[in-house]
Amino acid sequence: MTREGWINAALYAGLLAVPLWAWATDEPFTITLATRVAILALAGVGLNIALGFGGLISLGHAAFFGIGGYAMGILASHAQSYTPLMETPFLIEGTKSMPVIWLVAIAASSLAALVIGALSLRTSGVYFIMITLAFGQMFYFFAISWPAYGGEDGLSIYVRNGFPGVNTLDPIQFFALTFVLLSLALWLSARLAASEFGLALGAARQSPQRVETVGLSPFRLRLTAFVISGAITGLAGALFADLNRFVSPTMFSWQLSGELIVFIILGGVGRLFGPVAGAALFITLEHVLGGLSDYWHVYLGLLLLVVVLFARGGIIGLLAGRRVAHD
């Protein structure tokens, strides 16, 4: 196993061990924190497919995170109040079943990613960063001012949604669910990176012309990556909403898009476990620094600066050493 492989294994084991230890010592809040890390890491894994593998710097991924969250919020709130979503032309009822909610979240965010991607990918570079930001802002303002689903107040779901055979209200069981999903996403992401599609995508990042000359369309490759990326981030949004039992327009905010990027860079761009390391570090910092000072954002900012300026490649890059540069 390579050094990065060992680090990944350690991270994976650590993310599993911490909540188990907390469960044994009856510290339910630590489990909640670990769940948060797993969910945000899942969102990061999604973004990493576009950003790390495809080189598509999206500053609007909060849109998919929010769509996933609202898929959960809207379905569960209708189930909670026993009112159907719509009656004509056919009846659609709300649901409190996680698998159904996940499927809807994935479908809705893929569709959004397809539309946003198809329009945004006509541009590149800074224009791409900004147009994705603009789409994110559109959803944000829409969610704030649309009164049907709570507007800025958001939607509260009183009881966590259910999963067959699992007591989701028990923190450790809910953690197990998110952990399984994160593992699946990591596996998918690893398979993707090694597949023909992943290689072509990487080639399209480095040299679109060459990809085109061998008869592949960089646009299609990127759009596919963007949709897969949006779908995974959307699923994370649905889980995040279930963790908090609450959705609100802040899930669409551009700061959240920024934070997702922060996870990836802290962890290491394009590294399989980068988002996991980044999310874990970010949540830990939030707790440690937050305890030290009311003005902890200053320290967080300084730390980020140091990482960007002096520790390129993030934590995993720092520990595993620079990869042989492909690009």
Add this chain to the structure above:
Amino acid sequence: MTAILFIEQVLNGLQFGVMLFLMAAGLTLVFGVMGLINLAHGSLYMVGAFAAAAVAGATGSFLLALIAALAAAAAAGAIVELVVIRRLYDRDHLDQVLATFALILIFSEGTRWIFGSFPLFLDIPDYLSGPVTLPGGIQYPLYRLTLIAIGLVIAGGLFWLISCTRLGIRIRAGESDREMIAALGVDISRLYTVVFALGAALAGLAGALVGAIQSVQVGMGEPVLILAFVVIVIGGIGSIKGALVGAILVGLTDTLGGLLLPALFALFMDNSAAQTTGSALASMLIYILMACVLVWKPQGLYGARPA
């Protein structure tokens, strides 16, 4: 809707637009010359407003406050450029986004540390307060007219600076081929610091000017920053002319959209519902405008080189 109301709203849109231009000009210059995305530009706007409020509070002079805003923002810009930004020129956009995102955190919480959590007071000077009557009987605040004038003068000055002065020649040369002008003996790193400080000073001035009619508080720069990005993307990154056109387009769209959309919906909805729906759509309007422009012209209206 009367003609007078419409003209007044056009003036409002224009005033909003020229202030956006002051922000956008710096951003687009920095991007054009150095190829750098600076998310922390909004923090320099905030620095200007806070410096102005502090100086106005101590001396009572609005003019001194404006000078302080220019100086403080330029100084902050120069320091940031020397310490952080110049390490980012040869990095990819991702690193730039993250590093300047970090700068926002530092500036915002640092300002709160120094000035506290409550908004600061900064007011229009007496000689500029109150309305004046324009031809046609329109009552319009003198201060806002002054803002339009200042904005247009600065826009003119910038065009002159870029096209007629030695600095402008260097800036344009830096945009097209930085290795070449370095080889010709221009001190490129000093040029970069000067351009960055110039952009920062304009943002600081905008912060102080606008702070007098809005509230001077931590985080005031971020909404403006996003709008300024929208402006330069619509106009084409690196183009001062594009920034001016984009700024005025965004200013007018935002102001007139907020007025016309609810009125449009009121034709076939009851008033309250029309208001909610109309203003919901109006708040998305400039982003829709931006998406449309980019789909139509992926490099913005006046963007020449691929970003």
Add this chain to the structure above:
Amino acid sequence: MRLTSFIAGACMAALAGAATAETGKVKVGMITTLSGGGAGLGIDVRDGFLLAAKMAGNDSLEIVVEDDQRKPDIAVQLADKMIQSEKVDVLTGIIFSNLAMAVIPAATAQGKFYLSPNAGPSALAGKGCHPNYFNVAWQNDNLHEAAGGYANSAGFKNSFILAPNYPAGQDALTGYKRIYEGDLAGEVFTQLGQTDYAAEIAQIRASGADSVFFFLPGGMGISFLKQYADSGIDLPVVGPAFSFDQGILQAVGEAAMGVKNTSQWNKDLDNEANRLFVETFQAEYGRLPSLYASQGYDTANLLLSAMAKADISDADAFRAALKEADFASTRGDFAFAANNHPIQDIYVREVIKEGDVYTNKIIGTALEDHANVYVDDCKM
């Protein structure tokens, strides 16, 4: 995680002896906004609450304070932490309605008490009411309704009304219209966080209104008032107290002078509890107390009054003790309606200048013994 743990009267414990110890202990978790935008409000609520705790010197009250950064997901996370790890009995402190909606239903469903020192969203006053949820400030509509009441008594016939386009803003205009009897010259929803009101001010000028009602909390109100004053329109303005509070007024300055606003509290309210509060608050923190500080102070005193009557381990008795509201409120008379929201007088204040400091003085009562319209929707 900010952990400004504060143990009230820890040194008193030794003196009080074992008689009251252990059984009567109440642990309070305060989640409030202490950093970022809106931090001024949370700081005032916290300071008012801690002041009351300190003055009571009750050693069985333990308070944990944490910062929600005005983010709903952080607030939920803190609530989980306080319930799961800190094992608090009572939660309080949230400033903003959207955060309240995220935390309160889940907390009360888990059997915790929640005492709201600020937010009072309508959803929690009507169908979503809960026996363990007490609002010590106001139902969100209250101050707007009072503004409508003032508009009637001032003889306004044609008001122009505006608020941001979000639930609290929509409730504000509904609240005003519920009591106000005149016509509307215009009704406008602005963007949340909007800073330039030139367009709305132009509409006001063109509308032929005889008065303006606005609800624009925080920086939005500062911007609006400055620009309104500069526009040369001199129609009377009325609004809820939020845009005229002690922390904000100094930033508005001259532009706020003479504006009427509605509030359930002011520092010149003539009662013993309020005089003591204003005096001690100034001595302790060196600034004038705000509306929010008074709400934090009242919340703590309500809790202390219940602690004196019942043990927290007997939830039913404690709930009944809270409901009696047997404490000396800084607002004078105070009682709970059937849905655990206040029944109180709401006053009209005018902005004045005392020396160099802008502040408010009471000029009349807008609504007497006012409850809220959601009482009948609440089944509990």
